[in-house]
Amino acid sequence: MRTSGGFWGTASFRRRDFAFRVRPIPLQWQSVPVSTQTPATIEDVARLAEVSIATVSRAIHNPEKVAKSTRQRVNQAIAITGYTTNAMARSLRMGRSNMILVLAPDIGDPNFSSILIGLENEARAHGYGVLIGHTQNDPERGLEYLKFLNSNQADGLLLFTGHEPFGHQEMTQRLPPTVAVFEPVFGSRIPYVGVDDTAGARKAAEYLLASGHRSIAFIGDSKTRLGHLRRRKGYDLALDAARIAPAQRLVVDGEGTIESGRLAVEQLFMRDTLPTAFMCVNDATAIGVMNGLAARGYDLPRDFSVIGFDDVPQATYMTPALTTVRQPRSAIGRQAMALLLENLTQPLTEQREVLIMPDLVVRGSVTMPGKR
Template identity: 60%
Template structure:
């Protein structure tokens, strides 16, 4: 059987109706080509099978045009919309993404570094809140590419961060509760080891002191961000007999747990207790009462993070160590006025 002839760049150019130079630019410098033209070239590449040749060339150049995303839990409600932003921006620039679901397993995370050492990925997006396990071992520092942290900052590391302004968002959330007459406001989700939780607690404390209110340690309860931790925290409040009038929860999942606990005790919400969340994940508007919360601009976070990383890959130095986007107060039915 006669071997099929490999497609050439001339074949792609003829099918797309553009010049060979335009095909070359669309493959190697996609941002310099109009979107409509880039789409025609991409379709022609797929139809002719020229993709294989393009991949071989990228390997010779030690570039994969792929970005590795390390995430501890791809089921996190915040992940999918941030991923949309990451993929959208990457695609515009001629890049694809690889997703490593680490499940908080150090061995899985180390395994994913093989994409870096084998030149199958050019850059890293970290959702993990820490440098990759294995970093610093066997000379891995030299092999790690540019990195950007998303959602969770990486403490004590020179890794740019893109995410929501957790401190400001928590301050705004607490100020909203104060504006409704609440003076005894609980914070559910204290976790000093997690930067997001720490920043949201700091925003809560700042809002209270700014309004001349005392921070009562009995109203601050640990939590790991799960629905069960929210339910348990609300039950603990009754054991302590130090009840607030409002609960500010570190995230919406925690707020759901508080809501479940209070509803099981047949409290009239929000007349007897108000509940505030953070993140505005999908279920927030469907529970009863619907959840007042702080909305993260997740798609814009993903786009900004990928733009920053691809700029670093192009040799640009980040102008700032972090890009913080503003959270939006979403007023629904779970917060009421005192009295």
């Protein structure tokens, strides 16, 4: 579209010089910078190309509906004026924006960034853009983004939050097509794309069992986070299969943070019942556990084995490097966006859950149980 030389680069034409609709004057070229004060509108292009604005619009969106010669003239005019469609006006008219809003409570979540890349790639392949909203779990901010959605500034919603946007219920608003990613939305029928938590956790537990551990604690139990519940279930399934009685299982509550991992260690020491291996609900917890153990002077992995879930970037750089279950992040991102976009054109009726099978990443934090 961009012309090659300086020839087309400049025009004598200046916007808003005509009070009436008028046949454009013959073009004369001068060496004046292209950029105008205010961005060019479709009308400027039309005037320059000596056509109506309707034709310009068509030349852009339905090129086959306009004669070749006209099309060329329009394209030149576009190049000259540097015209780009005013997305605001376009969206207002069309009732949609070709934008997807991703709502995340914490941009800093180490999982978020690579999932986002998957999301974005898929979106842009379908002509959609992605905007990120940072809620910080703040109801006010949630409300703000609801307004954003409400005025068609985004056509679809991707929830990374594990819950519907705060304020949603009170405002009695309908959400646009929505998909939950990474973390299922507890107690709702919002379609979900994420890792197969149960299977992944089971793999982890089985690996510990296969390494000879019989006394395996589960750190980070939760009653409210669906994903964590499922990981717990994977743990139980594996231990069931190994015929380890429920009474033998050490389960410690936690919120999935580093701090709660460290706290869990303290609790176990208070109770004075120590496992040989710690299976953690996620890597953050595992890091906390490793820190807690190191702080008490233990040598890892000799004294205890630890396994995580997620494979956050940091996992590699722990000492010992953390053995964990890897989130198939870009696959999750891709599929979630695909599901959402599909949903945009033909709303799906039944609940849908896409679970992706994760792999175990073996590093250095699990060994055979020693004689401590």
